[in-house]
Every structure is written in C-alpha cells, then in structure tokens.
Amino acid sequence: AQSVAQPEDQVNVAEGNPLTVKCTYSVSGNPYLFWYVQYPNRGLQFLLKYITGDNLVKGSYGFEAEFNKSQTSFHLKKPSALVSDSALYFCAVRAFLHNDYKLSFGAGTTVTVRA
Amino acid sequence: DAGVIQSPRHEVTEMGQEVTLRCKPISGHDYLFWYRQTMMRGLELLIYFNNNVPIDDSGMPEDRFSAKMPNASFSTLKIQPSEPRDSAVYFCASSPRGTHNYGYTFGSGTRLTVV
Numbered sequence: 001a002q003s004v005a006q007p008e009d010q011v012n013v014a015e016g017n018p019l020t021v022k023c024t025y026s027v028s029g030n031p032y033l034f035w036y037v038q039y040p041n042r043g044l045q046f047l048l049k050y051i052t053g054d055n056l057v058k059g060s061y062g063f064e065a066e067f068n069k070s071q072t073s074f075h076l077k078k079p080s081a082l083v084s085d086s087a088l089y090f091c092a093v094r095a096f097l098h099n100d101y102k103l104s105f106g107a108g109t110t111v112t113v114r115a
Numbered sequence: 116d117a118g119v120i121q122s123p124r125h126e127v128t129e130m131g132q133e134v135t136l137r138c139k140p141i142s143g144h145d146y147l148f149w150y151r152q153t154m155m156r157g158l159e160l161l162i163y164f165n166n167n168v169p170i171d172d173s174g175m176p177e178d179r180f181s182a183k184m185p186n187a188s189f190s191t192l193k194i195q196p197s198e199p200r201d202s203a204v205y206f207c208a209s210s211p212r213g214t215h216n217y218g219y220t221f222g223s224g225t226r227l228t229v230v
Contacts, residue, residue, distance in 0.1 A: 034218055043119075043206055043221035090158065101146045101210055102171060103219060105158040 002027040004091050006106035014114055019081040021109045023074045023091030033074040034092040034103065035065055044090060050074060061085070081113045119222035121207050127228045133195040136225045138207030139188055146210040148219060149182055149192050153203045164190065197229045 003026045013019050025031055032051055036044040048059025055067040065076045074091060091106040120139040128134050140147045148163040162172040167184045175182070179198070184190040194201055204226050208219035 036221075043223045044208075044219075046218045046220070049218055101165070101212075102160060102163060103148075104160075107157040 002031075002093050002095050002102075002104045004093050004104055004106035006089075006091055006109045008109050009107070010110045010112065012112045012114065013081050015083050016080050019076075019078040019085065019111065019113070021076040021089050021091075021111060023076065023106060024072050025074060025091070025093040026072065027093050027095045030096045031074075032094045032096060033065075033067060035059065035063070035074075035076050036090045036092060036105075038088040038090065038108075040087075047076070047089075081111075083113050083115050086111055086113045119207055119209050119220050121205075121222035121225050123225060124223065125226045125228075127230065128197055130198055130229055131196040132229075133193065134197045134201075134227060134229075136192040136205050136207075136227070138190045138192070138222060140190070140207070140209030141211075141220055142188065143211060144209035144220075145212040147184060147190050148208045148210070149190070150206040150208065151203045152206060152224070158206075161192070194227075197227075199229045202227055202229050 005024045007022055034049045035047040037047050038044045047063050048057050048065055050057045050067045058064045063078050065074055067074050088108050088110050090108050092103045094103045122137045145166055149161040151159045151161055159174055161174045162182045163170055164184045180194055182192045204224045206221050206224045208221045210219045
C-alpha cells in the first residue's frame with residue numbers, strides 16, 4: 001500500500017517570506033513523487049516531480065522540492081512567496097511497479113500568502 | 116492540445132435521478148483515471164483504465180456507480196440512482212505510458228450537486 005501525509009491543513013506566510021509545505025510518504029520500493037496545485041474551481045495542475053537523480057527538484061513558478069529518502073519526505077519550497085501562490089497544494093506518490101500508474105494523494109494543504 | 120475535457124462543468128440533479136459524467140482524455144494517453152474530491156475525504160481514486168480496460172475499480176463506492184471507456188477518446192462515469200452524499204467534484208485525468216512522464220493531466224472537473 002502507498003500513502004501520503006501532509007501534516008499541515010493550512011500554511012500562512014507573508015509575501016516575500018519563504019514557503020514550505022510538508023509531505024511524507026509511505027511506499028514499497030522506490031517512490032515517484034509529485035506536487036500538484038489547485039486553484040479555486042480548477043483542476044489540479046502539475047508543479048514538479050521526483051523520479052530519480054538529484055534530490056532537489058525544480059519545478060514551475062519558482063517552486064522546488066527536496067527528496068529525503070531517510071526521512072521519507074518530499075517537502076515543497078519556494079524562497080519568496082507571492083500572493084498569487086495562495087492555493088491548495090497536493091503531494092502524491094506512486095510506487096515503481098510495472099504497469100501500476102495509480103497515484104495516491106495527500107489530503108492537501110491550503111496555502112495563504114498575505115500581502 | 117485541448118487537454119482533458121470534462122462535461123458538464125456543473126450538474127444539479129434530484130435524488131434518485133441518473134447522472135452521467137463525461138471525459139475526453141488527451142489523445143495518445145493510455146491511462147484514464149476518475150477521482151472524486153470532497154472536503155471530508157479529499158481526493159479519492161474511483162477507477163482507472165489502461166487502454167480502455169478497467170484495471171482497478173476498488174475505489175468505486177457501491178453498485179450505484181459504474182464507469183465505461185468504449186474507446187480511447189471517451190469515458191463515462193454514471194451514478195444511478197444518485198444520492199445527496201454523492202455531491203462532490205469529480206475529476207478525470209489521463210496519463211501517457213512510458214518512462215519519461217509519470218504524472219497526470221487533470222480535467223477541470225464536474226461539480227455535482229444532488230438535492
């Protein structure tokens with residue numbers, strides 16, 4: 001079984017401050033990890049992914065995420081948050097299993113960036 | 116590419132009525148997924164298809180729900196009879212096969228309200 005935990009329901013930061021959204025995962029074998037963002041009344045949009053290679057992954061809109069295998073974490077970060085980053089963020093995982101493309105999502109973290 | 120297209124965007128129906136949600140995946144994507152999003156339960160995978168064949172329907176809530184994929188460019192999710200607790204946003208997503216891309220592309224969702 002695979003699962004994702006996002007321990008914070010909400011994260012509030014001031015514009016210009018660093019933003020971190022936490023994610024831990026559980027999966028058998030090597031993980032494929034993803035972050036998605038959802039704006040109000042919209043579908044989920046892909047931000048970034050970790051498949052293999054460098055533990056620091058860079059994605060869209062200035063976001064990056066750090067894969068830490070020993071801590072089974074994949075925290076999303078942005079050095080300087082913008083008001084427009086306010087949205088719902090989902091972490092997702094799937095196992096590296098042949099022909100199994102099922103993604104498991106966390107419960108989501110609502111990010112609010114205040115001006 | 117127009118992305119994953121879902122219809123309708125909004126559906127309001129009375130309890131007991133049949134509801135059909137539609138999805139057109141991205142051309143060339145082998146995998147199609149149906150998710151349901153609610154405040155209480157977050158994102159739940161209902162069913163997914165590979166090359167039009169249902170692979171995992173363990174998330175389908177009960178016999179009132181059924182999904183089909185008659186061809187590579189069309190899928191339906193049907194609820195009969197509908198109940199108020201089925202009110203949610205239903206997302207369709209598709210994904211290509213291959214080693215270079217393991218993420219999904221989501222549609223904009225169908226917001227279902229059963230009164």
